[in-house]
Every structure is written in structure tokens, then in C-alpha cells.
Amino acid sequence: MNNTASLKREIELTSKLYYKSKNQFKSSIILSRLNEVRKRGKIFLKNNTIKNKELLQCSCINLYISASSNYTLGHFIKFSIVLFGISSRIYTSVQCFSETIDEIDDIFEDL
Numbered sequence: 001m002n003n004t005a006s007l008k009r010e011i012e013l014t015s016k017l018y019y020k021s022k023n024q025f026k027s028s029i030i031l032s033r034l035n036e037v038r039k040r041g042k043i044f045l046k047n048n049t050i051k052n053k054e055l056l057q058c059s060c061i062n063l064y065i066s067a068s069s070n071y072t073l074g075h076f077i078k079f080s081i082v083l084f085g086i087s088s089r090i091y092t093s094v095q096c097f098s099e100t101i102d103e104i105d106d107i108f109e110d111l
Contacts, residue, residue: 004045007093010086011041017086021079030070033063034083041090053094060091 018034025031040056067083070076 003093003096007041007090007097008045010090010093011038011045014038014041014086014090017082030063030066030083033059033066037063037087037090044094048097053097056094057091060087060094063087064091 014034015038018031018038021031021034037056037059040052040059044052044056063083064087067080067087071080071084
């Protein structure tokens with residue numbers, strides 16, 4: 001299975017997890033981090049640039065940290081373990097992508 005199909009499958013899984021846990025975790029930070037990974041993953045699949053790659057990886061790190069804080073407290077352990085796996089798989093599969101360089105980002109990089 002290639003990286004694009006694998007990443008697409010993981011992003012679909014985050015969408016399903018977001019939909020299933022929307023009512024249970026309405027105001028929690030973990031749901032907002034999951035939503036952030038979901039949105040940035042969809043953006044990355046449409047527009048594969050270095051900036052989108054870095055933003056998605058940063059979002060995955062934030063989701064992992066949020067899940068680890070829930071795990072250490074003993075809250076929703078199974079859900080936290082699933083989020084560990086998803087965030088780490090998305091992070092590593094995004095690393096393997098070759099980016100298209102956005103020329104506008106290069107022009108305005110030093111400003």
C-alpha cells in the first residue's frame with residue numbers, strides 16, 4: 001500500500017473518530033486537537049507543500065501530547081491509545097512524502 005492511500009485511510013479514520021466522539025468530548029482539548037489533525041490532513045492531501053506538511057506534523061504532536069495527558073490521568077485509556085497510534089502513523093507517513101515547493105512561500109520567507 002502506498003503512502004497516499006495509507007494517509008488517506010488514516011485521515012478517514014480521524015473523521016470517523018471525530019464524528020463518534022463529538023458528543024462525549026464536546027469541550028475537551030483532545031477533540032479540538034483531533035479536529036485540527038483531521039482538517040490539516042485533508043488540506044495536506046489536496047495541497048502537498050512544505051508548510052502544510054509541517055503544520056500537520058505539529059498538529060499530530062499536539063494530539064499526541066493531549067492524549068498522553070488523558071492517559072496519565074487514567075481517563076479514556078482505550079481512546080487515548082487509539083489516538084497515540086493514529087497521530088504517530090500520520091506523522092511518520094507524512095515524513096515520507098515528497099513536497100511540492102510553493103514559490104510564493106520562498107519569495108516571502110524572509111519577510
